Amino acid sequence: MTMLLEGHGIDIPITEDIVGPIVRHFGRPIFQRLIDRAGGEIYIQEWIFEAAVKNREHGKDITAILLDMSRGEILIREEIVSAAVERTHNGKDILELLLGHPRVSLSVTEKVLKTAAKNRELDLELWTFLLDNRGIEVPITEDIVKLAAENYDKRDEFITRLLNKWATVIPTTPAVVQAVVENLEKSTFQKFLNITEVEILVTGALAYSAAINRRRDEGVLAILLK
Incomplete structure (x- = not known):
């Protein structure tokens, strides 16, 4: 050339x-x-x-x-x-x-954040950078939190960072709670409960999600069944 x-x-x-x-x-x-x-x-x-x-x-x-x-x-x-x-x-x-x-x-839009949330090779620094620089009109949506919780390699890191910096704006819908229960380890789930103070209705479907926890952490189910 x-x-x-x-x-x-x-x-x-x-x-x-x-x-x-x-x-x-x-x-x-x-x-x-x-x-x-x-x-x-x-x-x-x-x-x-x-x-x-x-x-x-x-x-x-x-x-x-x-x-x-x-x-x-x-x-x-x-x-x-x-x-x-x-x-x-x-x-x-x-x-x-x-x-x-x-x-x-x-603009760092919701679409950009969703792309980041599901990228298993994305590092925590870039995840934080994108959230810090998102448009003022761009909320942290249910889909963003669910995708972060489902991220195969970084799920606990990404959710922990959300809890540490943006706890007051994280949606705690039933779909988010289910994603957290199904994918995160016990310590991250406990932190989610402590910081968001969400009241959880333990249904059969939610108990099943805990039973098939991707981390194989039986502690999540134990918390639900207290």
Whole structure:
């Protein structure tokens, strides 16, 4: 690729078909050569940011270049934010770049938080970062809490963080209680009860959820049957 971009007498039109794959797969040196070859005349569209976000190894560097090249307001759709959330390798760094840029318009929506809640590779730091930066109109919904409770690897961590920082706005609906009973370990369930002070009606269905607890923690059922 370097030889092609540096080739003299070779006419390579700089089209979307070339820009997209380079942004998606290569690092700063190759992309910079592409910019030089185009004389800096690359129109930065939203889809290019999406390609950069999906660049697993070099997404942060490419995003930084794109931000420097952009003119005017930059609108980042929730699909792009969700893509960054799914790229746990450098997703937080990319989101910090975007959120810190004065001309970027970006929202952490319910859809983004749901994507995060079910991502078993997402770290606790990024989970907290997203919740801290969600739009003021974005509540922590029943679906978000349920998905966090069902997260195969991070369920107890994610729910504990919600309880520690956002206990007053966590929904405690029957569906949430069932998800907590079915998926969390005893200590997290007890913390959920203590902090939310939710009154639980122990039904046959709820007892069954405790009996099939994904952590195989019989302590959850013991709490319900006190």
